[in-house]
Amino acid sequence: MIRAPYGQYEIPIPAVWNFECVTRDREAGLRYRLYVSAERPRPVTLMDVANEAGVSVSTASRALTGARRVRGDLEARVRTAVETLGYRPNEAARGLRMARTMTIGVFFHELTSPVSLDLIDGLGAAAHAGRYSLAVTSARGDRSQYASLFQHLYGQRVDGIVLAWPLGDLSAHLAPFVRAGVPVITFRSQRGEPGLPVVSADTSAGTTQAVNALAALGHRGMTVIAHGILWTPPASRRRNLDLATEAVGMWLRRRSSRDAGLSVREIVTSELTSEDPPTVFLAPNADVREVIESIRALGKRVPEHVSVVSFADSRFGATVRSERPAVIDIDSYELGRRMGEVVLEAIENGTPDEDIRIPGLARWVPGATVGPAPRR
Amino acid sequence: MIRAPYGQYEIPIPAVWNFECVTRDREAGLRYRLYVSAERPRPVTLMDVANEAGVSVSTASRALTGARRVRGDLEARVRTAVETLGYRPNEAARGLRMARTMTIGVFFHELTSPVSLDLIDGLGAAAHAGRYSLAVTSARGDRSQYASLFQHLYGQRVDGIVLAWPLGDLSAHLAPFVRAGVPVITFRSQRGEPGLPVVSADTSAGTTQAVNALAALGHRGMTVIAHGILWTPPASRRRNLDLATEAVGMWLRRRSSRDAGLSVREIVTSELTSEDPPTVFLAPNADVREVIESIRALGKRVPEHVSVVSFADSRFGATVRSERPAVIDIDSYELGRRMGEVVLEAIENGTPDEDIRIPGLARWVPGATVGPAPRR
DNA sequence: TTGTAGGCGTTATCAT
DNA sequence: ATGATAACGCCTACAA
Numbered sequence: 001m002i003r004a005p006y007g008q009y010e011i012p013i014p015a016v017w018n019f020e021c022v023t024r025d026r027e028a029g030l031r032y033r034l035y036v037s038a039e040r041p042r043p044v045t046l047m048d049v050a051n052e053a054g055v056s057v058s059t060a061s062r063a064l065t066g067a068r069r070v071r072g073d074l075e076a077r078v079r080t081a082v083e084t085l086g087y088r089p090n091e092a093a094r095g096l097r098m099a100r101t102m103t104i105g106v107f108f109h110e111l112t113s114p115v116s117l118d119l120i121d122g123l124g125a126a127a128h129a130g131r132y133s134l135a136v137t138s139a140r141g142d143r144s145q146y147a148s149l150f151q152h153l154y155g156q157r158v159d160g161i162v163l164a165w166p167l168g169d170l171s172a173h174l175a176p177f178v179r180a181g182v183p184v185i186t187f188r189s190q191r192g193e194p195g196l197p198v199v200s201a202d203t204s205a206g207t208t209q210a211v212n213a214l215a216a217l218g219h220r221g222m223t224v225i226a227h228g229i230l231w232t233p234p235a236s237r238r239r240n241l242d243l244a245t246e247a248v249g250m251w252l253r254r255r256s257s258r259d260a261g262l263s264v265r266e267i268v269t270s271e272l273t274s275e276d277p278p279t280v281f282l283a284p285n286a287d288v289r290e291v292i293e294s295i296r297a298l299g300k301r302v303p304e305h306v307s308v309v310s311f312a313d314s315r316f317g318a319t320v321r322s323e324r325p326a327v328i329d330i331d332s333y334e335l336g337r338r339m340g341e342v343v344l345e346a347i348e349n350g351t352p353d354e355d356i357r358i359p360g361l362a363r364w365v366p367g368a369t370v371g372p373a374p375r376r
Numbered sequence: 377m378i379r380a381p382y383g384q385y386e387i388p389i390p391a392v393w394n395f396e397c398v399t400r401d402r403e404a405g406l407r408y409r410l411y412v413s414a415e416r417p418r419p420v421t422l423m424d425v426a427n428e429a430g431v432s433v434s435t436a437s438r439a440l441t442g443a444r445r446v447r448g449d450l451e452a453r454v455r456t457a458v459e460t461l462g463y464r465p466n467e468a469a470r471g472l473r474m475a476r477t478m479t480i481g482v483f484f485h486e487l488t489s490p491v492s493l494d495l496i497d498g499l500g501a502a503a504h505a506g507r508y509s510l511a512v513t514s515a516r517g518d519r520s521q522y523a524s525l526f527q528h529l530y531g532q533r534v535d536g537i538v539l540a541w542p543l544g545d546l547s548a549h550l551a552p553f554v555r556a557g558v559p560v561i562t563f564r565s566q567r568g569e570p571g572l573p574v575v576s577a578d579t580s581a582g583t584t585q586a587v588n589a590l591a592a593l594g595h596r597g598m599t600v601i602a603h604g605i606l607w608t609p610p611a612s613r614r615r616n617l618d619l620a621t622e623a624v625g626m627w628l629r630r631r632s633s634r635d636a637g638l639s640v641r642e643i644v645t646s647e648l649t650s651e652d653p654p655t656v657f658l659a660p661n662a663d664v665r666e667v668i669e670s671i672r673a674l675g676k677r678v679p680e681h682v683s684v685v686s687f688a689d690s691r692f693g694a695t696v697r698s699e700r701p702a703v704i705d706i707d708s709y710e711l712g713r714r715m716g717e718v719v720l721e722a723i724e725n726g727t728p729d730e731d732i733r734i735p736g737l738a739r740w741v742p743g744a745t746v747g748p749a750p751r752r
Numbered sequence: 753t754t755g756t757a758g759g760c761g762t763t764a765t766c767a768t
Numbered sequence: 769a770t771g772a773t774a775a776c777g778c779c780t781a782c783a784a
Contacts, residue, residue: 042475043533043556045761056771061763071769086552088531092477093761095468096776099418103511111497112691114490121487124514128525133532135479136512138500149504155464156509157419176462180419289665315488421777432755437779447753469777472760 044085052081064089095157102132104343105158107149109165110141114314115332119164119187122336123343130344132159146173153177160343162187163196183346187339197346198355199339206328206362207240208247210309213364214280215248218373219307223271223278225264225287226256237311241282253278268294272306279373280307285314288325292369303371312365326367335361420461428457440465471533478508480719481534483525485541486517490690491708495540495563498712499719506720508535522549529553536719538563539572559722563715573722574731575715582704582738583616584623586685589740590656591624594749595683599647599654601640601663602632613687617658629654644670648682655749656683661690664701668745679747688741702743711737 050060055074063070063078070078081087095101104127108116120136127134135156139145146166150173153161161177163170163186174196177184188200214222222245238254245252255267262270264287271278272295283291288310295306302308312327338358346352426436431450439446439454446454457463471477480503484492496512503510511532515521522542526549529537537553539546539562550572553560564576590598598621614630621628631643638646640663647654648671659667664686671682678684688703714734722728 043552046763047761057761058763058772059770062770065763069769074770088527088552090472090533090761091531092468092471092533093776094763096466096472096760096778097762097764099776101468111493111500114493117487117490117493120496120512121514121516124487124512125516128513128528131528133511133513133528135509136496136500137504137509138497140497140501151464152504152507152509155467157466157468176419176464422779423777433778434756434780435754438754441779445753450754466777469760470779472762472776473778473780475760 053077104160105153108138111138118332119336122333123340126340183351201361202357202359203362204240209364211244222280225283264290265294308369324368326370429453480536481529484514487514494708495712498709499716502716559727577737578733578735579738580616585740587620598656601659640666641670684745700744702746
């Protein structure tokens with residue numbers, strides 16, 4: 001191992017590297033500067049900056065972090081050196097030193113719902129605003145992958161974790177994080193992890209607006225269609241609907257296409273041919289189209305005979321909205337962003353004690369699929 | 377600063393920590409073990425493992441990395457220690473030492489197309505298989521964010537970069553990565569970065585199958601609808617279509633809803649009322665519905681009067697396919713996965729010299745929207 | 753085969 | 769205010 005002067009230090013040089021040594025004259029005296037050309041050139045470090053600016057590494061660090069005051073001209077010299085050299089601090093090294101990686105991990109059971117995209121985008125926005133980055137992880141619907149993924153996240157020493165639609169008992173996987181004080185926050189799932197906070201969109205305002213609008217149009221009964229386990233609305237959304245309909249004296253029926261393995265079409269048919277048919281269907285974004293077509297297949301028109309309302313919780317939904325359905329619009333991007341802020345806050349001040357509901361993310365958007373209730 | 381014996385070392389203890397010191401009897405003699413309770417407990421390190429196993433840190437490291445042979449019983453003891461302590465190596469420290477962060481960065485201009493989800497999922501699968509993790513980044517459609525995002529990725533010292541639909545000249549942003557030998561790979565954009573390889577799906581097989589099927593049904597003319605700048609098909613996909621149609625003597629007309637600000641409906645109308653109307657429309661996934669409805673609005677039936685084919689490049693597309701349109705199906709998840717493998721390979725062996733086309737990802741899927749060409 | 757001793761790039765502590 | 773120095777957790781060349 002060859003040793004060579006490098007900046008203010010002596011460093012060992014792997015044999016494969018070529019190097020040359022030049023002296024620089026500065027008022028402080030002689031300094032050494034080593035130009036190293038490796039197979040894979042090494043990025044510029046704080047030491048390079050310090051050398052270029054003619055200050056010590058610690059001064060350079062202070063000038064950049066602003067931890068303590070540095071003489072004006074020195075700070076300026078450091079900043080110019082940063083500019084000319086294109087220096088960017090190595091986050092891994094900083095993370096090692098600060099015991100903080102500036103990374104938040106996101107765990108998805110699977111990446112199929114377009115809502116995930118909005119969430120990722122929103123989380124990323126918040127993370128980036130707080131100088132964090134986002135490590136995205138998906139089990140691709142395979143629960144046997146969970147252990148490996150969580151271990152991977154733990155190996156990264158993420159500073160916080162967001163859980164999106166995880167299945168089953170996670171306590172074993174999450175234990176290391178909880179023990180280390182890493183905040184774990186769950187995105188509105190029906191049942192959060194015991195003891196871990198859940199962040200969800202408070203849809204009550206939007207729901208109430210929608211129900212009131214429907215009631216004002218004379219509607220007295222509504223059927224809600226759920227579809228598949230991942231699309232089942234969270235408990236809070238259900239309760240909002242219960243409260244809002246009760247307040248205006250509207251009856252509510254829930255049908256799940258999962259129960260008894262019914263298709264959306266079969267549900268719509270059985271509902272409309274029942275003794276007390278609804279005049280409104282409420283369905284998740286992905287099923288609206290199917291609902292509308294099922295209604296038409298029975299020879300009825302939308303909205304003259306039956307009105308249709310959808311929960312729209314993804315921006316991508318817009319492209320399947322050529323019917324311009326009336327929707328209860330949920331801004332999942334904003335939800336993700338706010339959730340990111342919650343995580344950052346939790347990293348700073350510890351995991352919050354209670355679940356968090358974010359208001360103002362849902363609003364009623366009237367559309368072409370809603371009209372006055374038909375007279376009998 | 378208090379100093380205390382810790383394992384085989386002496387370590388300084390910040391004043392805020394409480395500690396107690398116990399002796400452990402082992403055949404080797406006395407060892408010290410320190411139980412530290414900090415405000416935020418520190419994760420178990422390799423030194424803890426070494427202590428628990430009664431070996432040196434280097435032996436523990438060797439036992440785990442398998443770099444060199446370690447005596448069988450020692451290795452076993454290290455492994456049990458890892459089990460009982462729940463040790464996971466700190467990737468930041470390892471990255472610092474190895475000059476490799478095991479992270480690949482993904483840059484999106486925006487996260488709106490559901491194709492992005494498939495890409496992220498596929499990239500994540502490949503990354504995770506290679507023990508890498510994925511740092512996802514989105515400019516949210518705002519080019520003024522680019523600089524900051526790329527700097528952030530550079531700060532992370534990602535080992536490789538994937539570009540998805542970036543806009544404009546990126547050379548300034550990418551320079552630091554290229555200089556550092558970090559492979560930058562572009563996902564099929566119309567024009568890749570000069571000098572940087574592009575990975576794209578080779579759709580020729582699927583396209584040829586589709587065109588041949590249509591020709592066999594008697595179709596002689598097709599109009600292709602493009603929509604918006606991000607949805608414009610890549611050059612290769614265009615060329616495939618040219619070649620395939622030419623081979624069977626089918627004429628091809630391209631209409632873009634961007635040109636002259638025409639809506640999809642206006643394009644379909646003008647096409648079907650033209651002198652030489654097509655008997656087939658080919659449209660991106662997001663527009664099929666609109667195309668079909670526009671055709672129906674003209675009093676024509678699908679597929680009796682006009683056939684419709686779609687490029688389906690996202691799994692989420694399935695939920696908007698209640699019409700079961702005939703599609704040229706592109707497996708974007710698999711494309712992402714393969715692209716991830718390309719990146720990993722590039723990290724290992726350097727950036728590939730040429731663009732990479734991945735075959736077998738596109739296939740023709742007949743559907744309810746295609747039928748025999750109508751007789752005149 | 754095992755242990756010792758750096759050093760990766762950064763920040764914090766301690767003298768000056 | 770500045771500079772030398774010691775960590776952070778890991779890996780590895782080298783000595784034993």
